[in-house]
Amino acid sequence: MAAEFLTKRARRPRATLTTAVALAFLFANCPLAQAAPRPRSEEWWFDAWQIIRKVWPIAQGKGVTIGLIDTGVEAQLPELKDAVLRGKDFVGSTDHGGLIDTDTELGGHGTGMAALIAGQGSGSGMVGIAPKSRILPISKASGDYEKPIRYAVDHGAKVINMSEGVPTDSCPSSVQAAVNYAIQHDVVVVAAAGNDPHADSTGTPANCSGVLTVGGVDAYLSPWPDSTPGSSVMLAAPSVSVGSIGKAGVFTPGGTGTSSATALTSGVVALMRSHFPDMPGREIVQRMLATARDVGPEGWDKKTGYGALIPYKALTANVPKTAPNPVYDNIQATGSGAPNNLEHARHKPARTSTHSKSDEPGYGFNGLAFIAALTLTFLSAAGIMTFHSKRRWHSLSLKRKYHGQSVTKK
Template sequence: MTAGPLPRTLHLTRLLLATAAALALLLLDAPSAQALPGPRSQEWWFDAWQLQQKVWPLTQGDGVTVGLIDSGVEARLPELRGVVLPGEATNGTSTGDGRVDSDKNLGGHGTGMAALIAAQGSGSGMVGVAPKSRILPVVVPTTGYDKAIRYAVDHGAKVINMSQGIPAPTCPMELRAAIRYAIQHDAIIVAGAGNTPFYESSYSPANCPGVLTVGAVDAHLAPWNKSTPGSNVMLAAPGVSVGSIGKAGVFTPDVNGTSSAAALTSGVAALLRSHFPTMSGREIVQRMLATARDVGPKGWDNKTGYGALIPYKALTADVPETAPNPVYASFTAKATEHRAAIPSTTRSKERGKKEGNHRVDGNITIFTILFLVTVMALAISIFYLRRRGSAN
């Protein structure tokens, strides 16, 4: 009587064991949160920033697009496979989607910056600081930075890296307008301060209000002697002996420059934006500034700004809402100054355009009143004439 169900029970047991084994294999094959290989030994900023130990367990940049305005990115390289989104490339002679590096002088500047942000550890073994972020490459002539910023914003970039610039004593108006557009759409713009040790930055977009401008420090947090100083410098990040790959996929160590400092800062901004998805760009920058470690002369200085960027503190510290945010404060102040400098006649015209049909012009008002008075006078005259005629 009891012998009948045994085969069915045995069958179910075997089925459960087989399912468990299959699930085990799937789990073993699936990448974990720490599945990425460790960085190359030359990537000293990983230990300095405790990325694997403290930062990556919190965030690796998931869901964040970083706009990279540079020379393009060699997307075919194993380090960047699957990382580079179709972008735009218009250099005056050819067009494309930005997934080929057009750099002929520095061996692949854009590729190097992209790898610092999001390299996957294949090929040369290089790993980026925000490996789960994605890169949107935008290649344009230097006179088209404003268009490049707008393109990146319109295609989903919440962080925009500009590790290049153009000589300009002040920020060009069209670039100011594009930066305003980016800020209005909640994108953070990061730029390198420059690599010429003269007082006050003479490069744009580094000297543009609303841009997070970054100087370079070494592994001991000493300012790099060629980092361009200026009142626009707000932070410092690794930029000495910071190697990366070029478009040939070969890792080159011991490269110095604020380009690398800006790229690494953009990577950290991507980490924060991923960890705080509902936080505005203003608040993200505020956290980065408030938690920076003071280096160089005490307080703000013109080479390291408010100090060296510390990613883990930026992710975890309790930052008050009232903490200073000079990046955006300077942008607001400059916008107000610009508004005040517009002649009153021009402002009146602008008001009229904004008010549209609600605008009341003084001359039109007087004419309207006179017209109404005349009509009323005629109406009264006609009324009395008719009344007199009827009385007769």
Template sequence: MAVLMVMATSSPGWASAYPRPLEQQWWFTTWGVQDRLWPITQGQGVTVAVLDTGVQASIPELSGVVLPGTNATGGGGDGRNDLDDAEYPGHGTGMASLIAAQGTGTGFVGVAPRVKILPIVTKGLVGAASAIRYAADHKAKVISLSQAKPGACPTDVQDAVGYALERDAVVVAGAGNDGATTNASMYPANCLGVLAVGAVDYKFRPWAQTQRQPYVTVAAPGAEVGSVLMDGKFHTSSGGTSSSTALTSAAVALVRSEFPKMSAREVVQRIIASARDVGAPGKDNQTGYGLIRPYRALTEKVPKNSPNPVFAGYDKWAGDKKESAAEGSKSNSSIPTAWRSLAILLIPAAVIIALIVFFTTRSRRRPAPAGFPHPGPYPPSGGPYPPPHEGVRSPPPGQAPVPPPAAHPQFIPREGAPPQGAPPPRQQPNPGSPDQWDAPDRRP
């Protein structure tokens, strides 16, 4: 009996180690999480970085799951307190619970309950670039961003995504929730190399508000997906691509757990290749290549030449960047060569001109007229006059000395302004709720 109890709590394939999910967790049925996925893996050995409002590590559902992280907004703390101030606060905690809840409080269970959560506060996407780099440096194999803002991908965020990909992390982000209205292009979902996720309902139909954008790669359950918030209670929700992002991150973590030597590039390729086409036939702007199917991603053989548009776009960007840097370096290296060639031509000419000037001036010298005193170190009055200090012109009588010109112009900046020539301080996005674009109807 003792042996059986140990097996039940330690064997990664023993699904009964966790309670059955709540009735509201319909994605467990859709994906066959408990019956098909957990006998293969429950996410052990994988760290998932959750970049959000922080994660309330003290609630029972996340006991023993949350690692010390950081606050990328500069507010202090290690990310293990949720700083959300919404009406029903706890957005980051809700995303973490979708990934790794233990079922010990409310019975709510995460899709990958044996992963570790690395919480990083990026409230309102403030500090997103540094947060992505931090996650990559701390060995996160999956970086989950259930946040989005309208606009093109900022350069620093794109560079950070590239940094994470080169360190073998999969970056997942929500497509956005205003597809039925403004349908703006959102970052970081539109950054190259990001696995951008749309949302579907339990009938595999595109969620009405999911973004309609070319960058959408796959879709996952997002409509009517509730979660456990920072009060430790389960809350229902009308839906959002925040939730579909967290569930996709959990599914990716399962694949990374089962295939620890598989690169991030291959994992993304496998997720795309095993997706089920939903919505409009073929690749569409709401669901991308279709609904992800974790069981197929874990079990099917994926051809090496399967399309991987996520990394294809990133590879082109990275290649163009390297080519541009190489051209700049080549251009800079040619400057000293040009100067050397110019010096070879000009130095002899300068010597010849100097000799001509010297001999011409010497031939024109005449002795001073008789009776005219030769200039000496003192003024004509005969009184002592100190020799001029270096760089200061001797003043006419009765005038103050003239200060020497400065070696470089000096600028006195206005109070609070940067010095002349210095780059202006980078403006951070205004702090705000990270889910301004994702305002679900959360009811206690």
């Protein structure tokens, strides 16, 4: 059965030169971590997650390798040059080390996921949230997860990202054994919930015990309606209007799907493993669950799990070591090789603070580009100040949604 890749792309015109020039004024006073690349304006999750101002000063992923089990990565693109290690191809007659993206359906799925994690800001300007991390690319045949997972573990990955899945009633014993192997070697395994809202539950590898399964939310913390529900879903991350590059190196805005949410979550794991190099993976996951912002129905729910991932809180909050951790508790409760099918509603973590065809429209970054272009026409000192104030409000609005802050529009 063909693997179901979990990102959809919407082809839209790239911003004009006029827009690009105007947008430069937006970032004129934006503080950056030293030597950090500047993200594209469409990468709204940087504002929502306070990556530049609060997260990057703590960690940028240095020293962490992410095993990317996907379609391979177009490693020579400027956005990814020097960020991709030699991996392995488990599909085809020639092993290119995972350094060529073999995707013929979505224009470069693996490359897009790699850029979301470790994009360097060159070429199209695509920046990943963990730019100092490194990608270990592994391409695979449909449904073949056992050998790629074990390869990633044996070649230094501390995080494994699988932004794909296949429909199954339960996790195959061979895949579960590989996940167990990863956990025994202190590797955090992250997988996408899927893009089928009518499915009864998530497929493999998302339904394996010990896997951190990720659903989707938009910029305003509304659960993405097409995210696949299931008892294995633990967190939610940005999945609507999440653009990235393909193997041609062209940035495409408007991508929608839990693939992107999973890649961004793996990037956060890389940030945390960089900041806490001696912290076991189970504690990393525990912190992410305990600091998630509850969205959707109160408590755990099948689409967003324990809520929206908040990277800064996961990095800094005081999380007790006794906080619940159902991702790892499940593997103990079900036993090796058993499917992850426990109900999580009773196990809410303690809080430390009060591939379908459809596309969803962006929340507003295209409107931002329009305002920028219009502002350039009426450029004046007063105009620049007014525009900067509007962008600041837009940024604060995202932060209010993600962080529960009280913001008064001025």
